[in-house]
Amino acid sequence: MTAVEPAVGQAAATSEARAARNERLLLLLRTPSVVVGLLVLLFWLTTAILGDKITPYDPLFDQTPDVLLGPSGEHWFGTDRLGRDVFSRVLAGSRDILLVAPAATLLGTALGTAIGLVLGYYRGVVDDVASRGIDAVLVLPVIITGVVVITALGSRSAAVVTLLIGLVFAPLVARTVRAAVLAEVELDYVLAARLRSENGLHIMFKEILPNVMPTIVVEFTVRLGYAIFAVAGLTFIGLGLQPPSPDWAVQVFEYYALIDPYWWATLFPALAIASLVIAVNLVGDGVREVYER
Amino acid sequence: MSGPQESSTPALELVDLDVAYRVRGKNRRVLRGVSLVIGRGDSFGLVGESGCGKSTAAHAVVRYLPRNGRVLSGTIRIAGKDVLALSRAGLRRLRAHDVAMVYQNPGAALNPSLRVGTQLVESFVWSGVAKGEADDRALDALRRVQIADPSSVLGRYPHQLSGGMQQRVIIAMALAKDPALLILDEPTTGLDATVEAEVLELVSQLQAELQTSVLFISHNLGVISKMCDRVGVLYAGRLVEEGPVETVLNDPRHPYTVGLLRCIPRGGTRKDHGRLDTIAGFLPQLGTETPGCVFADRCVLADERCITEEPPLVEVKPGHATRCWYHELAPDLPRLTAEAITLPRIDRQAPPLIRFDDLGKVFKQRGQEVQALAGVSGAIWRGETLGLVGESGSGKTTLGRALLGIVEPTNGLVELEGRALAPLFAKRSHEDLRALQIVFQNPDSALNRRHSVGRILLRSLEKFAGLKGAEARRQMYQLAERMRLSERTLTQKPAQLSGGLKQRAAIARAFAGDPSLVVCDEPTSALDVSVQAAILNLLVELQAERGVGFLFISHDLGVVRYISDRIAVLYVGRLMELGPAEVVFSGTNHPYTEALLSAVPTVDGVARERIRLEGDIPSAADPPHGCVFHTRCPRKVGAVCEEVEPPFVEVEEDHWMGCHIPIDELRRLQAAGAPAGDPAP
Numbered sequence: 001m002t003a004v005e006p007a008v009g010q011a012a013a014t015s016e017a018r019a020a021r022n023e024r025l026l027l028l029l030r031t032p033s034v035v036v037g038l039l040v041l042l043f044w045l046t047t048a049i050l051g052d053k054i055t056p057y058d059p060l061f062d063q064t065p066d067v068l069l070g071p072s073g074e075h076w077f078g079t080d081r082l083g084r085d086v087f088s089r090v091l092a093g094s095r096d097i098l099l100v101a102p103a104a105t106l107l108g109t110a111l112g113t114a115i116g117l118v119l120g121y122y123r124g125v126v127d128d129v130a131s132r133g134i135d136a137v138l139v140l141p142v143i144i145t146g147v148v149v150i151t152a153l154g155s156r157s158a159a160v161v162t163l164l165i166g167l168v169f170a171p172l173v174a175r176t177v178r179a180a181v182l183a184e185v186e187l188d189y190v191l192a193a194r195l196r197s198e199n200g201l202h203i204m205f206k207e208i209l210p211n212v213m214p215t216i217v218v219e220f221t222v223r224l225g226y227a228i229f230a231v232a233g234l235t236f237i238g239l240g241l242q243p244p245s246p247d248w249a250v251q252v253f254e255y256y257a258l259i260d261p262y263w264w265a266t267l268f269p270a271l272a273i274a275s276l277v278i279a280v281n282l283v284g285d286g287v288r289e290v291y292e293r
Numbered sequence: 294m295s296g297p298q299e300s301s302t303p304a305l306e307l308v309d310l311d312v313a314y315r316v317r318g319k320n321r322r323v324l325r326g327v328s329l330v331i332g333r334g335d336s337f338g339l340v341g342e343s344g345c346g347k348s349t350a351a352h353a354v355v356r357y358l359p360r361n362g363r364v365l366s367g368t369i370r371i372a373g374k375d376v377l378a379l380s381r382a383g384l385r386r387l388r389a390h391d392v393a394m395v396y397q398n399p400g401a402a403l404n405p406s407l408r409v410g411t412q413l414v415e416s417f418v419w420s421g422v423a424k425g426e427a428d429d430r431a432l433d434a435l436r437r438v439q440i441a442d443p444s445s446v447l448g449r450y451p452h453q454l455s456g457g458m459q460q461r462v463i464i465a466m467a468l469a470k471d472p473a474l475l476i477l478d479e480p481t482t483g484l485d486a487t488v489e490a491e492v493l494e495l496v497s498q499l500q501a502e503l504q505t506s507v508l509f510i511s512h513n514l515g516v517i518s519k520m521c522d523r524v525g526v527l528y529a530g531r532l533v534e535e536g537p538v539e540t541v542l543n544d545p546r547h548p549y550t551v552g553l554l555r556c557i558p559r560g561g562t563r564k565d566h567g568r569l570d571t572i573a574g575f576l577p578q579l580g581t582e583t584p585g586c587v588f589a590d591r592c593v594l595a596d597e598r599c600i601t602e603e604p605p606l607v608e609v610k611p612g613h614a615t616r617c618w619y620h621e622l623a624p625d626l627p628r629l630t631a632e633a634i635t636l637p638r639i640d641r642q643a644p645p646l647i648r649f650d651d652l653g654k655v656f657k658q659r660g661q662e663v664q665a666l667a668g669v670s671g672a673i674w675r676g677e678t679l680g681l682v683g684e685s686g687s688g689k690t691t692l693g694r695a696l697l698g699i700v701e702p703t704n705g706l707v708e709l710e711g712r713a714l715a716p717l718f719a720k721r722s723h724e725d726l727r728a729l730q731i732v733f734q735n736p737d738s739a740l741n742r743r744h745s746v747g748r749i750l751l752r753s754l755e756k757f758a759g760l761k762g763a764e765a766r767r768q769m770y771q772l773a774e775r776m777r778l779s780e781r782t783l784t785q786k787p788a789q790l791s792g793g794l795k796q797r798a799a800i801a802r803a804f805a806g807d808p809s810l811v812v813c814d815e816p817t818s819a820l821d822v823s824v825q826a827a828i829l830n831l832l833v834e835l836q837a838e839r840g841v842g843f844l845f846i847s848h849d850l851g852v853v854r855y856i857s858d859r860i861a862v863l864y865v866g867r868l869m870e871l872g873p874a875e876v877v878f879s880g881t882n883h884p885y886t887e888a889l890l891s892a893v894p895t896v897d898g899v900a901r902e903r904i905r906l907e908g909d910i911p912s913a914a915d916p917p918h919g920c921v922f923h924t925r926c927p928r929k930v931g932a933v934c935e936e937v938e939p940p941f942v943e944v945e946e947d948h949w950m951g952c953h954i955p956i957d958e959l960r961r962l963q964a965a966g967a968p969a970g971d972p973a974p
Contacts, residue, residue, distance in 0.1 A: 187738045187739075188733040188738040188739040189738065189739055189741040191699065192802065193741075194718070195730070196727075196752075196753055196757060197723055197726055198756065210743035211742065
C-alpha cells in the first residue's frame with residue numbers, strides 16, 4: 001500500500017468529492033426550471049461556438065439591398081439598415097457576451113474570494129476598514145462606476161469591460177465570502193490547525209476554502225446573471241462592446257431610436273438578452289437550492 | 294374535565310404503533326409495533342440511544358410528526374380518545390386540554406418577543422379560564438413551580454431568565470390546563486446538575502400533587518430511575534424491554550438493556566477497576582427491515598433463530614416483559630471487552646508534567662470585566678488524569694484553554710516539565726505545541742468536513758512527527774489501527790461517520806504527535822452511552838500505553854469519577870476543592886461539592902440525601918464578595934463568608950479546599966446529614 005503514489009487521504013478525498021458532486025448534479029437535472037435554463041444556455045453556447053457556420057446569412061457581411069425589411073419567410077427577424085439578416089445576427093450575437101460576462105465573473109469571484117478569505121480569517125483593523133470600503137462600493141451602481149471609469153480611461157474594448165466588471169464584483173463577492181469564512185473560523189478544526197502551527201495561507205486555502213466553496217459556487221452563478229446584465233447595460237449606453245460586433249446590446253443600442261416602425265431590429269436582440277439572463281438565473285437558483293439545502 | 298368514569302381509562306395507550314418516515318420515496322419504519330399503557334397518575338420512562346425513536350414516539354402521540362412522517366398502523370388513545378381518528382378541530386382540542394409537552398430546549402419553546410406573563414396567561418385563556426382570572430392563575434402557577442419573585446418574572450422576557458427558570462415557566466404552562474398526560478422530552482438535558490436536580494424534583498412533586506400521568510423521555514438512565522415507576526427500553530423503534538424501573542435496571546433481561554447498563558460507569562467503578570463493557574456495532578440504518586430480532590446483529594447471544602425469527606414479548610416476572618429468545622441468559626451476558634487493564638503507577642515524587650500557578654483570566658465584555666478564572670493552581674503528573682468538574686460558566690473550558698495557550702491568562706504561570714510556557718500558543722515552540730493537544734467536545738466542529746479522515750491524520754503526522762511520503766502513510770495506518778479506525782474509515786469524510794467514529798478520528802489526530810498532555814473538553818458529552826464507554830476505554834488504554842496526562846473536563850460526574858485520578862471542582866472561576874477522586878467522591882467535601890454530588894441522579898438508586906441550592910449560579914461578571922459560594926451555600930457560617938474569601942489550603946494529605954469551616958467541623962456536619970432547616974424530600 002505504501003507504493004501507491006498519491007497519498008491515500010488525497011486520493012480518497014477526490015473520489016468522495018466526485019460522488020458528492022455527482023449527487024448534486026443529479027439533483028440539479030431533476031429540477032425542471034434548471035433543465036429549461038440549461039437548454040437555453042446550451043442553445044446560446046452552441047450558436048456562440050458555431051457562429052456564422054449555422055446562420056442562414058453572414059451576420060456581418062451579407063449586405064443586401066433589402067434594407068429594413070420586416071419579418072418574412074425569407075428573413076424571419078427582418079433585416080437591418082445595411083440589409084443584414086437580423087436572425088443571423090441574433091444567432092451570432094451571443095459570442096461576445098458569453099466570453100466577456102463569464103470572464104468578468106470569474107475574475108470578480110476569484111479576487112473576491114481571496115479578499116474575503118483574508119478579511120474573514122485575519123479580521124482586525126484591515127477588515128474594519130475594508131468592510132466599510134466594500135459598503136461604499138455597494139452604494140454605487142455598476143453602470144455609474146462604469147461610466148466614470150471608462151470615460152476617464154477613454155478606451156472602450158471587451159478587455160476593459162471585463163476588467164471593470166470583474167473589479168466591481170470583487171468587493172461584492174468578498175463580502176459574501178467573508179461572512180461565510182467568519183462562521184468557519186469559529187469552528188474547532190481551524191483552532192486545531194492553528195495548534196499544529198499551520199500558517200495562515202494553509203488554513204485559508206486548504207482548510208477553510210473547501211468549506212466555503214458552496215457559497216462561492218452559488219455566488220458565481222448569481223453574479224453571472226448580473227454580469228450579463230451589466231455588460232449589456234454598458235454596451236447599450238455605448239461604453240461596452242462596439243459595432244460592428246453583432247452583440248445583442250450593440251444592436252439594441254443602434255436601433256432603439258428606430259423602434260417605430262422598425263421594431264424587429266430592436267425586439268429580437270432584446271428578447272435574446274432577456275432569455276440568456278433568465279436562463280442563467282434559473283440555473284443559478286437551482287444551484288443555490290441544491291448547495292444550500 | 295376528567296370525570297369519574299374517565300379515571301379508569303389509562304392516560305395513554307399505544308397499541309401496535311408503527312410509524313415511518315418517508316425518505317426518497319420509501320417508507321422507513323422508525324417505530325415497530327410499540328405497545329404501552331400509562332395508567333392515571335403513573336409515570337413511564339422511555340429510554341434508548343439517539344435514533345431509537347424516542348422523540349418520534351413523543352411526537353406521534355400528539356400527531357405532531359414532521360411532514361414526511363406517518364402512522365402506518367396501530368392505535369393511540371389519550372384518556373380514552375382515539376387520537377388517530379380525531380378531526381383537525383378535535384386534535385386541537387386534545388392538544389389544548391388533554392396533553393401537554395415539555396421539550397429539551399426551553400429557550401426555543403418560549404416566544405422570545407413576548408413577555409413571560411403574556412404567554413402564561415394565554416395558556417390559561419386557552420384552557421378556558423376567564424381573562425380577568427387568568428392573571429391570578431398565572432401568578433399562582435409561577436408560585437407553584439417555585440420561581441422566586443413571580444410577579445416580576447411575569448413582566449420579563451424569556452431571554453432574561455436562566456435555563457432552569459425558563460423550564461419552570463414551560464412546566465407552569467404545561468400544567469395550566471391540568472392535562473391528563475404530560476410528555477417530557479429530555480426536559481433537563483441542557484441544564485446544569487444542580488438546576489436539573491431542582492427541576493426534576495419539582496416535576497415529581499407536582500406530579501404527586503396533581504396526579505398527572507407522565508411520559509418521560511430521556512437517554513439518561515439515572516434520571517429515569519429517579520423519575521419513573523415504569524420504564525420501556527426502545528431500540529431501533531422496538532420496545533425491547535418493559536417493566537418496573539427497579540427490576541429493569543437491577544435485573545435487566547434483554548441483552549441491549551444489559552449492555553447499556555454496563556456501559557455506564559456506576560457504583561463507583563474507576564479505570565483501575567477495569568475497562569467498561571461496550572456494545573458492538575452500530576444502530577441499524579433507518580428503516581432497515583429484518584425478519585428477526587432488531588438487536589441480533591449486535592448481540593453476543595444471537596444465533597440463527599434470532600436472525601430469522603422475531604422473539605415475542607415474554608413476561609419474565611409479573612409486569613416485566615422482554616423481547617428476547619434467551620432472556621434467561623441475558624443477566625450473564627458475556628463481556629465483549631476484556632476487563633483487565635494495567636495502569637502504570639503515577640510517580641508523584643517526580644516533578645509534575647504540567648504545573649499551573651495562580652492562573653487568572655479576565656475577559657472584557659462590553660466594557661464589563663468578567664473574571665472567568667481566578668487564582669487557580671494545580672498540577673498534573675505523567676500518566677495522571679485530573680478531572681475538572683463544575684457547572685456551566687465555572688471556567689472549566691477557560692482553564693483548559695489557558696493551559697493550551699488558546700486564551701492568554703491575565704496572570705499566573707503555566708510550566709511544562711519545569712519550563713515556563715509562553716502564554717499564547719502562537720509564541721510556543723513547535724515541540725511545546727506537539728506536547729499539548731486537545732480533544733474537543735463536538736467532533737463535527739473539530740474535524741474539517743471537507744477532508745477525509747486519512748488526510749486529517751496524515752497532515753497532523755506530517756506537521757508533528759515531521760514525516761513525509763511513505764513513512765507518514767505507514768504511521769497513519771498504524772495510528773488508525775491503534776484507534777481502531779478501519780482503512781475504509783480513512784477514506785471517508787466526517788459526515789459519513791457515526792459520532793463515535795468521528796470522536797475516534799479526533800482523538801487520533803490529537804495523538805498523532807504523541808503528546809504528553811491532552812486536554813479533553815467534554816469529549817463524550819455528545820455521544821451515546823455505548824459509544825461513550827468505548828471512547829473512555831480508548832483514552833484509558835492510551836494513557837496506560839503512553840503515560841499521557843489528561844485534563845478531563847466533564848459535567849458528568851460518573852464519567853469523571855471513572856477516569857480521574859484526582860478531581861478539581863470549579864465554581865464561578867474559583868477552585869473549591871481538589872483531591873484524589875476517591876476522597877472527593879466518598880469523603881468530606883466542600884459544601885458546593887457536597888451539593889453537586891447529591892444532585893446527580895444515579896442508576897444505582899441509592900442516592901445521597903439531596904441538598905438543595907437556592908437561586909442561580911452567580912454571574913462571573915459580578916461574583917459575590919467573600920466566598921463566591923456564600924449566596925447559595927447551605928452551610929454558610931456567617932458574616933465571614935460574605936466578607937473574606939477563604940484561602941485554598943491543604944486540609945488533609947493531598948486534599949485541598951477553600952472553605953471557612955474547618956475540615957473536622959465539615960466532617961461532623963456531613964456525617965449528620967443534609968443541612969438543617971432544609972428538609973430534602
